[in-house]
Amino acid sequence: MTQPDLAVSTVIFALRGTSSENMVLSLPLVRRIRSPFEGTWALPGGPLGDEEDLAQAAGRNLRDTTGLEPRYLEQLYAFGQPDRSPDNRVVSIVYWALVGGDEFAATFDDENVQWFDADDLPTLAFDHALIVEYALWRLRNKLEYSRLAHGFLEPTFTLAQLRKVYEAVLKRRLDPGNFRRTVEASGQVVPTGERLAGTNHRPPQLYRFNTAQGLIDPDPLTIRTALTHPGVAS
């Protein structure tokens, strides 16, 4: 048996837009500058460094592509179909990440890196279209049963701001009253007792995520902590 090459790639999500009313779930792609698929857009990625673990390689990927730090980073899946790369066998271990949309002023300039609407992508190299589809599914699914949305928000936020994040990620309008009841019943957020600073007569309450509630699917290296100290897993 021939040892396949190993690559680490990262699907990076951000909400981008000029206001909370027009946020678009977006991801950065890299134009390939060599064969195969030269000139085609692809997920950022590359080989694993000698001293790095897999998550570190994914984080480096993300910083090299966007100049940003991940707010959330999770292993997505390992892809290893024999024919996924035309020249040599490559197994890709893929991570997905959230980065903050407010940090885009700092995005550095690279003509071979471009942000796209996650639901309106160009033709992608290799099986990267399948990978993005799966990452989108994971993001949307996980948003509904975890406090994942914190990766898109400031530490404190109003329920309207939280709802806008959900609407942008899920790409559908949500009823404000139902949303409020569902979120409050879930225990995922807790009121801070503060209100949004502003000119309103009665400004909306600020909330924060309930960090006593663990995320489902922590990674294996945090499991021991989660098992011995339930509720402190992040």
Add this chain to the structure above:
Amino acid sequence: MTQPDLAVSTVIFALRGTSSENMVLSLPLVRRIRSPFEGTWALPGGPLGDEEDLAQAAGRNLRDTTGLEPRYLEQLYAFGQPDRSPDNRVVSIVYWALVGGDEFAATFDDENVQWFDADDLPTLAFDHALIVEYALWRLRNKLEYSRLAHGFLEPTFTLAQLRKVYEAVLKRRLDPGNFRRTVEASGQVVPTGERLAGTNHRPPQLYRFNTAQGLIDPDPLTIRTALTHPGVAS
């Protein structure tokens, strides 16, 4: 950067015992016959075959170790800490599987393969203790929100049989009344209209899993089906 070696390993779970009252969650380990960790127990695994995808390699693993077919097989995680193997760098893509406990008469004889109580394992090679701990967490967690238990049962079963499976996997007694109400409310099982054959005056009802309810976390290759035909993912 040096390309690491790639291995595929499988954590295989079964419920073993002479009756439904004393089932023990068990897994097979393989005694290593070469360095490093010669003589130490380890998860079954090995390199990826040239024509195989990752799940096929994991299934081959499982058959070679136990002589059994998987009833459930899912990718668990890729482990890639730089120091997890002392001699060369190895990245392991790990699957976990369920096999049926009633098939053990057919288990073939290999002095270097032995079944252990999943909660009472010997010292394991590499980081395999961490891997098993994570697989156990995934199994126990997933049992509670999916119809995973079907991997341990016949196609039709009584609620008492289902509860015995939960008790053996979770390692705790469950109140029969609460269990019945929780399971019935979840919609995970549906009555078949048949009753268990036997001598009882009023034999218990038989149920089957509701295949219209998809498992959470299908793999990426089944996602397209799940998205276009909700409810038929398996």
